Amino acid sequence: MNIVILENYRQMSKYAAEIIAGYVKSKPDFVLGLATGSTPIGTYQELVRMHREEGLDFSRVRTFNLDEYLGVGIDMEKTYDMDQSYARFMHEELFKHINIKRENIHIPDAQTKEPKKFCMWYEEEIKKAGGIDLQLLGLGGDGHWGFNEPGSSLGSRTRIVALTKQTLDDNYKSFYKKANIERDQMPHFAISMGVGTILDAKNVLMIVNGYKKADIVAKCLEGPITSQVTASAIQLHSGGISVVLDAAAASKLMHSDHYKHVAKMRFQYGI
Numbered sequence: 001m002n003i004v005i006l007e008n009y010r011q012m013s014k015y016a017a018e019i020i021a022g023y024v025k026s027k028p029d030f031v032l033g034l035a036t037g038s039t040p041i042g043t044y045q046e047l048v049r050m051h052r053e054e055g056l057d058f059s060r061v062r063t064f065n066l067d068e069y070l071g072v073g074i075d076m077e078k079t080y081d082m083d084q085s086y087a088r089f090m091h092e093e094l095f096k097h098i099n100i101k102r103e104n105i106h107i108p109d110a111q112t113k114e115p116k117k118f119c120m121w122y123e124e125e126i127k128k129a130g131g132i133d134l135q136l137l138g139l140g141g142d143g144h145w146g147f148n149e150p151g152s153s154l155g156s157r158t159r160i161v162a163l164t165k166q167t168l169d170d171n172y173k174s175f176y177k178k179a180n181i182e183r184d185q186m187p188h189f190a191i192s193m194g195v196g197t198i199l200d201a202k203n204v205l206m207i208v209n210g211y212k213k214a215d216i217v218a219k220c221l222e223g224p225i226t227s228q229v230t231a232s233a234i235q236l237h238s239g240g241i242s243v244v245l246d247a248a249a250a251s252k253l254m255h256s257d258h259y260k261h262v263a264k265m266r267f268q269y270g271i
């Protein structure tokens, strides 16, 4: 694992955006897995800046989002006043600011009438695209990736999942902030790529910031691999792994000095 510890959120976001941009430049029809939540917003802003100021080209990039709440709106052409969908989030934070093609964007369909069929179709689409080249990931407060809550099989695939109380509590703020939605009205189910789906990505890039995630970061990177902390499956990934943390999120890691030393050596020797 390539664990990079930077001073703050701004540096973490810039570093992550540079990794993504590097891939996009080297493979224009790159398949990018995307994440939501507050963590990647700075990364998306930096990618938008690179697109505007440096001409970073997304015209052939294909994307697959990790997850979506069930039952929320998804039509990107509509207005979104009360719509807290991740489709809307992606549109607002990234897609509408860059030259990505609508047909190259994949987000789980929150309004599907046939969820099982849809989930199988989503997996097939990822395969047809040649697999995900790089999956961007945040980290949920209970250690989840996407919406793979504690107890999700580490071999799980795209499916319907039930959200834990902690996730509902954590995510309620972002729901409430944008629309006057009561806690009980939040969707309690979602469609999420499985842990197995994520592990199939050729490379993964996990970004985490803030002191309140420090304990779960330590469990995920240095604790046992367990379905109780689904992101601990990162230790099983066989491709390129980058973990980019701010100093607060890294503050409870046992071996942070070693990770810093390795990162310095990598930089010095260009490896």
Ligand code: GLP
Pocket: 035, 036, 037, 038, 039, 040, 066, 067, 137, 138, 139, 140, 141, 144, 145, 146, 147, 167, 171
């Ligand atoms: C949600 C998303 C996850 C994300 C998590 C963390 O649960 N499904 O993909 O990693 O939120 O959100 P935040 O970055 O706001 O802490």
